[in-house]
Amino acid sequence: MESTNRSNKLVATWLLLGVGMTIIQIALGGITRLTGSGLSITQWEVVTGSLPPLNESQWMAEFDKYRQTPQFQLLNFDFTLKDFKFIFFWEWFHRLWARTIGLVFAFGFIWFLVKRHFQKEMIQPLVYLFLLGALQGAIGWIMVASGLTGDAVYVKPTRLALHFLFAIGLLCYTYWFALSLLVPKTAISYQDKTRKWNLVLILLVILQLGYGALMAGHKAANTAATWPSINGQWIPANLVTDGFFLNAIDNKIFIHFVHRGLAYLILLLMILWTIQLYKTSGSKIYQVVRPIPSILVVLQVVLGILTVLASSGIVSGQWGLFEWMAELHQLVGMMLLLSLVTTWYLIRAKKII
Numbered sequence: 602m603e604s605t606n607r608s609n610k611l612v613a614t615w616l617l618l619g620v621g622m623t624i625i626q627i628a629l630g631g632i633t634r635l636t637g638s639g640l641s642i643t644q645w646e647v648v649t650g651s652l653p654p655l656n657e658s659q660w661m662a663e664f665d666k667y668r669q670t671p672q673f674q675l676l677n678f679d680f681t682l683k684d685f686k687f688i689f690f691w692e693w694f695h696r697l698w699a700r701t702i703g704l705v706f707a708f709g710f711i712w713f714l715v716k717r718h719f720q721k722e723m724i725q726p727l728v729y730l731f732l733l734g735a736l737q738g739a740i741g742w743i744m745v746a747s748g749l750t751g752d753a754v755y756v757k758p759t760r761l762a763l764h765f766l767f768a769i770g771l772l773c774y775t776y777w778f779a780l781s782l783l784v785p786k787t788a789i790s791y792q793d794k795t796r797k798w799n800l801v802l803i804l805l806v807i808l809q810l811g812y813g814a815l816m817a818g819h820k821a822a823n824t825a826a827t828w829p830s831i832n833g834q835w836i837p838a839n840l841v842t843d844g845f846f847l848n849a850i851d852n853k854i855f856i857h858f859v860h861r862g863l864a865y866l867i868l869l870l871m872i873l874w875t876i877q878l879y880k881t882s883g884s885k886i887y888q889v890v891r892p893i894p895s896i897l898v899v900l901q902v903v904l905g906i907l908t909v910l911a912s913s914g915i916v917s918g919q920w921g922l923f924e925w926m927a928e929l930h931q932l933v934g935m936m937l938l939l940s941l942v943t944t945w946y947l948i949r950a951k952k953i954i
Contacts (some may be wrong), residue, residue: 602668604791607720608713608719609720609782609783610718610721610731610783611713611718612713612718612782613782613783615655615709615713616775616778616782617779618705619702619706619775620772620775620776621722621781622698622702622705623768623772623775624773624932624935625698625771625927626695626698626699626702626767627765627767627768627772627868627931627932627935628928628931628932629691629694629695629698630695630764630765630768631817631927631928631931631932632691632695633691633692634761634817635646635750635920635924636687636688636689636691636920636924637677637755637918637927638687638688638689638690638691638695639692639744639745639748639755639756640667640670640672640692640748640749640755640756641667641685641688641689641691641692641693642663642689642692642745643666643667643669643670643692643749644666645742647690647700647877647938650693650696651697651700653689653690653693654689654738656788659672660682660685660686661682661876661888663685663689664682664685667685667689667701669747670748671746671748671750671753671810672753672754673750673752673756674714675752675754676754676778679868680939681746684918688911692941699738701811702734703734703738705949706730706731706734707851708915710727710731711786716800717743726778726783726843730771730774730775730778733767733770733771733774734771736767737764737767737768737771738888740760740763740767741764741766741907743760744756744760744761744763745762749759753866754895755820756817756818757816758815758817758819758850758851759800759815759816759819759850761815761817762814762815762818765810766807766810766811766814767813767815767878769807769810769935769938771900772935772939773938773939774820774940776942777942778948779949780942780946781946784946784947785882788883788884788885788887788947789884789885789947789948789949790881790882790883790887790947790949791948791950791951792881792948792949792951794877794948794951795874795877795881795948795950796945796948797878797879797950798870798874799874799941799944799945800945801870802867802871802874802894802940802941803938803942805863805866805867805870806867806937806941807858807938807939808863808945809863809934810865810869810934810935810938812863812941813860813931814932815850815856815860816856816857816860817927819853821853821854821856821857821929822908822909822915822923823858823911823913823915824853824854824857824911825837825909826909826910826911826912827909827910827914828906828909831854831857831858833863836858836944837854837858839852839854840852840854840855841855842855842877847924851856852863860905861905864901864902864905864927865902867898867900868898868902869896871895872897875891875892875894875895878891878944883947883948884947885945887944887947887948890940890944890947891944892939893940894940894941894942894944897933897936897937897940898937900932901930901933901937904926904929904930904933905930907919908923908926908927911926920953
């Protein structure tokens with residue numbers, strides 16, 4: 602029993618290391634997007650792409666490839682080699698960190714296997730974990746490829762959102778797996794009603810994160826750099842321009858309106874749900890965790906407002922207040938989702954006797 606507990610803690614620590622590295626990877630993805638770096642590397646070379654150009658001729662070869670892209674020809678036609686090196690670094694580092702995550706999981710898996718720390722019930726979740734990681738890498742390349750042809754100067758917003766949501770799914774799955782190895786059964790509370798509302802909030806936050814990615818992909822923040830109104834209107838004009846599906850993913854004002862509306866809805870439901878949490882008793886872990894989602898959602902709303910207001914000061918090619926706010930907004934959104942996953946793990950439906 603003692604050896605099993607030790608194995609569980611070691612494997613859980615390894616998984617939590619992966620969670621931390623994935624959070625950094627998503628943050629790097631945000632920086633890559635905000636600096637416009639995502640299309641600087643035009644090929645997907647899994648092994649040889651680990652090294653950046655090492656001399657001037659290699660740099661010029663990469664720059665020449667970039668100069669064939671629509672982004673350079675239509676947007677960044679005045680870029681020098683120095684400008685290119687800046688955006689290349691962020692995309693290269695983003696990919697390098699993804700490779701590093703893969704190596705940490707691969708070598709960790711081999712080590713735990715040799716040391717016999719894996720229990721039989723761990724194998725299937727680990728297989729799913731590796732498959733999800735590989736799928737996420739493939740989706741990342743499909744996203745990049747969408748910006749390398751035609752008249753595209755950025756990746757398609759829908760593919761950016763898909764890439765981001767799969768990263769969030771991988772993050773939550775790894776975190777849940779770690780919780781299952783760390784949290785004792787005595788920490789579980791049985792509250793059927795609050796668990797159902799917990800799931801509703803998780804789904805709403807995932808939808809909200811998806812719309813946040815669409816906001817980023819469409820660069821929709823500064824289409825309405827005002828608050829609390831949207832360009833002086835509570836329900837903006839031109840809210841519906843095409844069919845429902847295209848409108849929901851392509852209309853900047855509609856996306857902006859939905860993103861704000863979901864924030865208010867989540868905030869209201871979170872307050873009501875937290876009140877219910879405080880009406881119920883639970884373990885010490887439960888008592889520590891239950892206020893965290895409400896604190897994070899308030900912080901997230903504030904950061905969202907500041908991000909929108911700061912978007913009026915965006916300067917192309919410069920990192921400023923908007924970029925800081927947008928990056929923090931994304932990070933806190935992830936923390937909010939993980940806090941809800943934690944409470945959902947700690948709260949179960951009523952125990953069947």
